[in-house]
Amino acid sequence: MIERAWQSELAAMISxxxxxxxxxxxxxxxxxxxxxxxxQTSLAIYQELNSIGVELRMGPEGRGVLADWRTPHLEEVGQAVAIRGDIDALRIHDQKDVPYRSQCAGLMHACGHDAHATMALWATSLIVELDRAGALPWPVHLRSIFQPAEETCAGALEMISVGALKGVREIFATHVDPTLPTGRIGLRVGALTASCDAVRILIHGQGGHGARPHESRDPIAAAAQLINALYLSIPRVTDSQDAVVLTFGQIHGGENLNVIPEQVELLGTLRTLDAGVRQRTIDHIHRIAEGVQRATDTTIEVRFEVGTSAVINQAGAVSQLKCAIVESFGHEAIYEIPRASMGGEDFAFYLDHVPGAMARLGCRAPSLERAPLLHSPLFDIDESVLAIGARILASAVIHAFEPKEPHERP
Known part of the structure; x- marks a missing residue:
């Protein structure tokens, strides 16, 4: 592994x-x-960026931040390469016994967004410092996106609506992964995560006394039949080579133990890796609901609310990440992800507009055989992953602007 001069400077700054x-x-x-x-998270990031002198804009309603840096004294650097860090937390109570545990009851960074934001912020600072020191091998144009509301699949669309991708040609992101040891970096061309649609089903019946169900049209019985039918039938009508996960996480209906309610609501998610499979599954859910509706004499409304499509890593962008990783950490750091995750990620919305890729960064301390998983109240990271992520993002951006013609490298 031969380290270029700018990489040596970058490594020294990181240390x-x-x-x-x-x-x-x-x-x-x-x-x-x-x-x-x-x-407050957006304000903290804004203040840190303002201190290094980049061009700044706040996101919608003061949530989220956009930052731009162009190599100074050059008329035209071209379109920007973007990096994205998400900033929102989850409504989970932090149960870790560490000095930096969440001070907000019922809220915690259980998905690593604090780490993602820090990596993107640090990478931005590194590129600016290298450029001002004259240590960059060629000019760059960086757009840094600090995005709110990833967990609700709203933030990427909000940032795009205010111009986050205007003038951007490529985008990179990272996501911590506690199933991998720190130092291992997962890459995959093609589908990395699943599409994720929110499913809302309303079952309207006729309420009545619990002792005389024959006088009512029981929406709870219909809900039980519907869930059972969907869980049994979806795998039977889906090609075994195609991934589909339908899960209901909430059921609401009734207030008294001896009263059959008028209505039951089911809330869940549908996750797929292929747009065609996604639509066929949606169509099948509607057909099953219609059948249960006729059998139970209830009215069933099925709604699919705005979710996110699958994250599809583009081959060229993955190649750029791989180059940055190999030059910084060697081939042995790369983990070829064998199959996509069925989790969702609204980074997919950016990829609907520009090519890009997301890398998964191992964040489990090497001394541990297992670590608490994402969305766990005990989730934490091995903090040395921050330096790894910052270096990968900064290096990937710099590599993206390498001239196509032969260039004498410092």
């Missing part, structure tokens, strides 16, 4: 600054804000 950025991540971790309320 000198690591303590600062670990502290910044811990401050975010202690002060989580849920989707739609990321005001």
């Amino acid at each position: 000198a600054q690591e303590a600062k950025w670990i502290d910044f991540r811990r401050r975010l971790h202690q002060n989580p804000e849920p989707s739609g309320h990321e005001y």
Whole structure:
């Protein structure tokens, strides 16, 4: 592994600054804000970026931040390459016994967004410092996107609506992964995560006395039949080579143990990796609901609310990430992800407009055989992953602007 001069400078900066950025991540971790309320988090990021002198814009309603850096004194650098870090937390109570545990009851960064934001912020700072020091090998144009509301699949669309991708030709992101040890970096061309649609089903019946169900049209009985039919039939009508997951996580209906209610509501998610499979599954859910509706003499409304499509990593962007990883950490750091995750990620919305890729960063301390998973109240990261993520993002952006013609490298 031959390290170029700018990489040596980058590595030295990272080593000198690591303590600062670990502290910044811990401050975010202690002060989580849920989707739609990321005001103080956005302000903290804005203030940090303002201190390094980049061009700044706030996101909608003061949530989220957009930052631009162009190599100075050049008339035209071209379109930007973007990096994205999400900033919202989850409504989960932090149960870790660490000094930096969440100070907000019922809220915590259980999906690593504090780490993602810190990596993107640190990478931005590194590129600016390298450029001002004259250490970059060629000019760059960086767009840094600090996005709210990833967990509700609303934030990416909000940021896109205010111009986050205007003038952007490519985008990169990271996501921590506690199933991999720190230092291992997962890459995959094609589908990385699943599409995720919210499913809302309303079953209208006729209420009555629990002792005389024959006088009512029981929506609870219809709900039981519908869930059972869907769970049994979806796998039987789906090609075994195609991934589909339908899960109901909420059932609401009734207020008294001896009263059959008028209505039951089911809430869940549908996850697929292929647009065609997605539509066929939606059609089949409607057909099953119609059948149960006739059999139970109820009225069933099925609604699919706005979700996110699958994250599809583009081959060229993955190649750029791989180059940055190999030059920084060697081939042995790369983990070829064998199959997509059925989790959802609204990074997919950016990829609907521009090519890009997301890398999964191992964040499990190597001394541990297992670590708490994402969305666990005990979730945490091995903080050395912050330096890895910042270096990958900064290096990928720099590589993206490497001239196509032969270039004398420093």
